[in-house]
Amino acid sequence: MGMAKVWVVPEIQDQKLKKISLEMINLARRLGEVEAFLIGDGVSALAAELGNYGVSKVIVAEQADLKTYTTAKYARVLAEGIKREQPEIVLIGNTATGLDLAPRVAQRVGAGQISDVIDYVEGNFIRPIYAGKAFQKVSPAAYPLIVTVRPNVFPVAEATGGTAVVEKAEVSLTSDDLRVLVREVVRQVSSRPELTEADIIVSGGRAMKSGENFRILEELADVLGAAVGASRAAVDAGWRPHQDQVGQTGKTVSPTLYIAAGISGAIQHLAGMSGSKVIVAINKDPEANIFKVADYGIVGDLFEVIPLLTAECKRLRNVEQAG
Incomplete structure (x- = not known):
């Protein structure tokens, strides 16, 4: 594969990049030209941070409605972004949010999906099967490809000191996309890590x-x-x-x-x-x-x-x- 266009879909919590976002950038840098598709509200400030970790371009889909995650909204915005910009590979965290989002987006854009990836070796994505007793090598046959990445497996990307070009994405949500409203997110406060x-x-x-x-x-x-x-x-x-x-x-x-x-x-x-x-x-x-x-x-x-x-x-x- 030549220089593929690789998208990282960062996961954000409390207006900060979660660790999985930086781990995905590390993998993306091995796959090709790294861009990020950032969804949220008031998240533009994170674009500079992404640039610092080696992301060349950040496309920001920003709107008040996108402040909290719901499946329909995020699936619509990400699928339309993929159709418009045509990245070959899209990396999403293999997290509660990512597992909800990835298959829906894959279906909307007609992409293949490789889930729970733990390594990339000689053109093959590696994922565990049979409850971790065996490992499957998956080589991409067609693009676009949605890949969910297991957290805490890849090291966090090292800072490169680079800067990213920032572009705004058009966001058009229908009333259907907004049927589910998140009133509040209640978090258990713990001094221990997640x-x-x-x-x-x-x-x-x-x-x-x-x-x-x-x-x-x-x-x-x-x-x-x-x-x-x-x-x-x-x-x-x-x-x-x-x-x-x-x-x-x-x-x-x-x-x-x-x-x-x-x-x-x-x-x-x-x-x-x-x-x-x-x-x-x-x-x-x-x-x-x-x-x-x-x-x-x-x-x-x-x-x-x-x-x-x-x-x-x-x-x-x-x-x-x-x-």
Whole structure:
């Protein structure tokens, strides 16, 4: 493929670029000439930031109606932008929003879609299949192509100090596109990072025995600056909200460090976290499935091991700060 025109569709939260946006730019720079299609309200200021990360052109689709995401509005605006500008490849985050948007846009523009991409090697996009037990190489046969990119897999693009040409896109929304109104977005405020973006995750399973017991995992997480996750068993028992669930029916995560406490390692859970760079498992059962994927295994009672781990991490942190 020559110099393809590659679009990144940045994901924005609180008028800031989410980390996945900068990860997609990194991949896009390997694929061709990088442009961005920015949708929102009052987002023009982000164009300079995108230029700084190596985006050559930013097309801004801006209107008050586009301040909050709804499927119909964003699908219309992005599909019309693609038809008009004809990029070969469009990168969208494999996030809750991206998974909603990508297939609808692909259908509207007659594009193929490759989902949950974790690498690009010699002209092939790589994506996991069979709950992460095998990898599929997909080579593009036709364009345009919509590609959803798994968060936390590609490094964040390095700043180039460049500037982007900024163009305004025409936005024409119909009353049909505006049928769904978002009255407000209610966010749970947490000092911990979001699961899919976290560098470190501490997860608990059935062996936690109760919701109150997750406090020991939260203490460890706060020392490490980590997010707290849970297995489906812990969520089904009502100990943690569904948004904390890691696995096939929860979130797919790719942290640098994943600590699994009292998780047996059902195939559905492994599907959600096997992309972690380093896995530490703590379980009383030496035969637990989780040990097959773990880089480090501790056979022991998590109620003894986790507090020791927390104390040791605190000690190391204090040594570091003193040094």
